[in-house]
Amino acid sequence: MSPHATTDSEFTYELCVCRWAELAWPPTDNQPISDQSPDNQPTSDQSLDDQPISDQSPNDQPTSDQSPNDQPTDDTTHIVARQLGTQQRRWDTVVVECDPKALAARAAFGDDELDSDLLHVVRNAPPEWAWYRDALPDPDYPWRYVREAVHRAADRGIVETRTAGNRIEIRRVAPYPDWVDRLIAIENKPDLDASAADRLAEQLTHDVETGLADEVWLATAETGATVEPALLETLPVEAGVLTTNFTDGVDGAAASVAWHPTGLRPTHGESHRTARRLELAERAYGRGWRGYQATMRPDCRHFQLQRDGRLLGPWCAAKECRQSGAECSASCSAFEPEPPAWRTQGWPIEGGPGAGIRRLLARRADRNR
Numbered sequence: 001m002s003p004h005a006t007t008d009s010e011f012t013y014e015l016c017v018c019r020w021a022e023l024a025w026p027p028t029d030n031q032p033i034s035d036q037s038p039d040n041q042p043t044s045d046q047s048l049d050d051q052p053i054s055d056q057s058p059n060d061q062p063t064s065d066q067s068p069n070d071q072p073t074d075d076t077t078h079i080v081a082r083q084l085g086t087q088q089r090r091w092d093t094v095v096v097e098c099d100p101k102a103l104a105a106r107a108a109f110g111d112d113e114l115d116s117d118l119l120h121v122v123r124n125a126p127p128e129w130a131w132y133r134d135a136l137p138d139p140d141y142p143w144r145y146v147r148e149a150v151h152r153a154a155d156r157g158i159v160e161t162r163t164a165g166n167r168i169e170i171r172r173v174a175p176y177p178d179w180v181d182r183l184i185a186i187e188n189k190p191d192l193d194a195s196a197a198d199r200l201a202e203q204l205t206h207d208v209e210t211g212l213a214d215e216v217w218l219a220t221a222e223t224g225a226t227v228e229p230a231l232l233e234t235l236p237v238e239a240g241v242l243t244t245n246f247t248d249g250v251d252g253a254a255a256s257v258a259w260h261p262t263g264l265r266p267t268h269g270e271s272h273r274t275a276r277r278l279e280l281a282e283r284a285y286g287r288g289w290r291g292y293q294a295t296m297r298p299d300c301r302h303f304q305l306q307r308d309g310r311l312l313g314p315w316c317a318a319k320e321c322r323q324s325g326a327e328c329s330a331s332c333s334a335f336e337p338e339p340p341a342w343r344t345q346g347w348p349i350e351g352g353p354g355a356g357i358r359r360l361l362a363r364r365a366d367r368n369r
């Protein structure tokens with residue numbers, strides 16, 4: 001294995017981008033974003049490094065619709081998830097920018113994500129006892145589903161319930177905090193060619209048009225010749241472009257801005273957008289980007305974790321590569337279960353290496369919340 005994270009598969013690249021985002025979001029270029037004026041934005045005769053789309057003018061760049069408040073500050077923290085989205089669209093990397101105090105307050109509702117039904121209950125649960133039908137807004141679905149969600153919420157300890165006559169009353173355990181500031185979607189494409197650019201253009205245009213995320217980005221690997229503008233001309237101008245270089249590992253300098261995104265506006269109303277974004281943010285909170293331990297085969301004797309700088313990623317000792325999530329599955333022809341002897345006498349980790357790997361990654365995900 002090379003001393004540094006290879007990016008020869010989209011899966012490995014995705015892990016690198018997620019880890020970089022966890023360590024270094026928001027991205028920077030060679031100057032602070034706040035210092036950038038329209039005059040400092042790329043112009044049509046700048047090099048490809050500076051400007052991915054040859055016919056963009058400074059006026060196309062986000063200026064007036066981005067206030068300083070739109071930019072992350074020291075008062076912002078973030079969590080990162082991978083492979084998250086809606087039924088229509090799944091993003092490779094999602095960054096949720098949050099208020100640190102509000103994020104800490106979110107912990108009162110447990111480590112697991114809250115789905116839309118549970119959010120309906122906890123966001124509207126009153127400080128004093130009340131019949132749940134009086135306390136909660138009318139749902140656009142039958143009340144029996146709300147009652148079921150109330151019971152689930154009570155089972156998880158995120159709302160209190162009691163019975164008064166034949167009525168179920170609820171009371172909140174804590175106010176549900178407004179912890180999500182911005183949702184950022186990143187599409188990862190290490191090797192950008194013409195057909196990939198065409199596909200991405202369609203996907204990113206959909207993202208821009210729906211405006212569910214506050215910003216959309218394309219992350220692509222830096223090549224010696226920089227990003228070809230011809231490939232990027234088809235992309236929507238609102239999408240930002242990150243160029244990455246993970247040759248020396250995953251750290252803050254491994255990615256830089258080639259093109260700044262424009263802040264997006266919702267197309268289905270602000271309240272609809274807020275609810276959908278919160279559902280996505282909740283899934284990111286519950287899952288985290290290290291969720292690959294749940295979908296790969298740490299119980300295979302060849303599965304290892306290998307550190308590559310600040311990236312702890314999967315490694316297949318049989319294939320001697322960073323295996324993808326797709327190939328490290330039940331259908332892998334090289335799969336071999338851990339020998340039973342590995343799981344005895346606590347060697348080397350109680351329950352065997354596979355169980356230890358799952359625990360380790362779960363602990364790291366917990367720490368990231």
Ligand code: SF4
Pocket residue numbers: 297300301302303304315316317318319323327328329332333334335336
């Ligand atoms: S042999 Fe197959 S199942 Fe086992 S770690 Fe390698 S890729 Fe995964």
